[in-house]
Amino acid sequence: MDLSKYIACICEGAAEQAVIELLLDADKLIFTYEDLLEGEVIRCRSARNFEKQYLRKGFNDKITVLRILDSRSENFTLSKAYVPKIDVINVITAPEIEMLVIFNEGKYTEFKKSRKKPSDFCKIDLKFKAVKSETFLKDYFSNIESLISAILEYKSISKIPNGEYALADLLK
Numbered sequence: 001m002d003l004s005k006y007i008a009c010i011c012e013g014a015a016e017q018a019v020i021e022l023l024l025d026a027d028k029l030i031f032t033y034e035d036l037l038e039g040e041v042i043r044c045r046s047a048r049n050f051e052k053q054y055l056r057k058g059f060n061d062k063i064t065v066l067r068i069l070d071s072r073s074e075n076f077t078l079s080k081a082y083v084p085k086i087d088v089i090n091v092i093t094a095p096e097i098e099m100l101v102i103f104n105e106g107k108y109t110e111f112k113k114s115r116k117k118p119s120d121f122c123k124i125d126l127k128f129k130a131v132k133s134e135t136f137l138k139d140y141f142s143n144i145e146s147l148i149s150a151i152l153e154y155k156s157i158s159k160i161p162n163g164e165y166a167l168a169d170l171l172k
Contacts, residue, residue, distance in 0.1 A: 001169055003030065004064040004087060008037045008054060010044055012069035015097040017041050018137040019147065019167070020068055026144040029170050037063070047076045055082055062087060066170070070094050091165045094158075098122045098131050101140065103150040108157065 009031070011017040020041050023029045033039050037054055044050045050065075065088045067076060076088055093099070098118040102111045111121050122131040130136040141147040148171065155168035 001030070001089065001165060002064075002087075003035075003066075004062040005035075006037055006059055006061055006063045007031050007035045008042055008050070008063060008065045010042045010050065010065060010067050012045065012067075012071075012074075013043075013097075013132070014134040015132050015137055016068045016070075016093060017043060018134040019097060019100065019141070022138060022141055022144060022147060023170070028144060028148060028172055030172055031066075031170075045074070047078050050076075051079060051082060055086075059085065064089060066091055068093065068167075070096050072164075089165060091167060091170060092160075093167060099154055100147065100150040101126065101128065101131060101137075103153045103157075104141075104146055 009020060011020055020029075024033055024041070042050070042054070044053065055063075063086050065076070065086055067088065067090045069090065070093045072090075072092055072094060078086060078088070096118040101122050102108055102118060105126055107121075107126065110125065111118065114121055114125060116124065119131060122128045128136065128140075151167045151171065155166045158166060160166055
């Protein structure tokens, strides 16, 4: 994965942001807070809002936009003026970031049999009511090695289409 000098790491939700921040805090990613626009992870789904908020500052160098999201179909259409200056890389966490908890708990087989959505399985079967919350995830994955292990296991089981990236691809 080729990253530019400037990186915008955009997370779809609080759960994705919590995971990325845990990895950044532990210096486990191929980029650091210093590489990020504004020195932080961005929560913004709209390309238009992103342009208004972050791109009006006049960058001379290319910018890599890393979008951490669970949907393969969510569009992020930039204005024509920005297209040559920005590389958009989608990092897909499909079906949901909660899969990391399921792998960490060693419950993947039970999850598959249940036919539930990952968040429902975590809430109902694993009794983790706040599984989507930043606080829960940061506490739950306070041991960074368990998070990394879950990310790697998730990638090994996932059928990732060619040209698509997963969280494991962002690890050092």
